[in-house]
Amino acid sequence: MKPESERSNEGRIKKAVEERYAAIARGDVKTCCDTSNSCSGELYNIGTMARGYDQAQLATIPEGANLGLGCGDPTADADLQPGQTVLDLGSGAGVDCFLAARRVGPEGRVIGVDMTDAMLEKARANARSGGFSNVEFRKGEIEKLPVESGTVDRIISNCVINLAPDKRPVFAEAYRVLKTGGAFTVSDIVSFGLVPESVRADLNLWAGCTAGAMDKEDYLGVIRQAGFSHISIIKEVVYDYLRGADFGFASVTVRAVK
Numbered sequence: 001m002k003p004e005s006e007r008s009n010e011g012r013i014k015k016a017v018e019e020r021y022a023a024i025a026r027g028d029v030k031t032c033c034d035t036s037n038s039c040s041g042e043l044y045n046i047g048t049m050a051r052g053y054d055q056a057q058l059a060t061i062p063e064g065a066n067l068g069l070g071c072g073d074p075t076a077d078a079d080l081q082p083g084q085t086v087l088d089l090g091s092g093a094g095v096d097c098f099l100a101a102r103r104v105g106p107e108g109r110v111i112g113v114d115m116t117d118a119m120l121e122k123a124r125a126n127a128r129s130g131g132f133s134n135v136e137f138r139k140g141e142i143e144k145l146p147v148e149s150g151t152v153d154r155i156i157s158n159c160v161i162n163l164a165p166d167k168r169p170v171f172a173e174a175y176r177v178l179k180t181g182g183a184f185t186v187s188d189i190v191s192f193g194l195v196p197e198s199v200r201a202d203l204n205l206w207a208g209c210t211a212g213a214m215d216k217e218d219y220l221g222v223i224r225q226a227g228f229s230h231i232s233i234i235k236e237v238v239y240d241y242l243r244g245a246d247f248g249f250a251s252v253t254v255r256a257v258k
């Protein structure tokens with residue numbers, strides 16, 4: 001078991017993340033890190049970059065599903081086929097779940113998991129308004145998925161895993177729930193270089209998707225250790241303007257197979 005100090009630090013981070021995304025779901029703040037919460041500047045707005053959605057596809061899902069919180073378009077590269085079961089880690093208001101549902105069709109199903117009640121309410125309302133009967137939203141943590149082992153064909157996730165204080169259980173759980181031969185496609189923020197401790201310790205920056213961004217090579221190492229193979233970076237956008245003298249952040253879309 002982890003030491004008490006580590007568990008309590010992880011608890012503080014999770015609480016800050018949940019409060020921020022509940023506030024976004026309620027419409028109290030507009031972005032991952034609102035300036036009214038005393039954080040401003042480009043470091044805080046990383047989650048709004050590099051989304052790259054196809055506008056024609058976005059037009060086929062409820063407008064309120066896309067809160068502009070992603071950092072990629074994982075469904076585009078997830079090789080989704082009709083009839084598949086798809087799991088979205090940290091589904092927010094449901095944008096990627098609904099895009100995935102269009103691809104897997106009525107024979108397929110999509111499960112979104114999120115820990116924030118207000119997000120789940122929003123996502124479920126979007127599913128109702130859009131008539132998505134094959135999309136289900138479950139409350140839960142991506143470190144302990146409320147999903148049966150070996151039941152999922154594809155996992156997607158968009159700008160969420162960086163928010164988990166410990167990435168190891170997230171990828172271990174992804175491995176557990178995937179069928180053999182199943183794959184994940186995850187868009188996320190990673191770091192490179194020596195990110196200052198002042199950034200790593202800032203709870204606003206945790207909620208804003210930068211403080212928890214893991215070193216890219218370490219991130220790939222955690223995926224490998226979880227048991228995945230065929231690990232590849234499909235897309236990478238380095239945020240030049242977010243660079244410190246010896247550190248920086250990038251959005252990556254990573255694919256791997258069980």
Ligand SMILES: C[S@@+](CC[C@H](N)C(=O)[O-])C[C@H]1O[C@@H](n2cnc3c(N)ncnc32)[C@H](O)[C@@H]1O
Pocket residue numbers: 017018021022032047066067068069070071089090091092093094095096113114115116119140141142143157158159160163164209
């Ligand atoms: C940056 S938003 C991204 C939402 C969605 N993927 C999108 O692209 O719009 C992060 C979401 O992940 C959820 N989240 C963060 N950490 C989580 C965790 N450990 N377990 C479950 N959900 C989590 C938050 O509640 C929030 O809805």
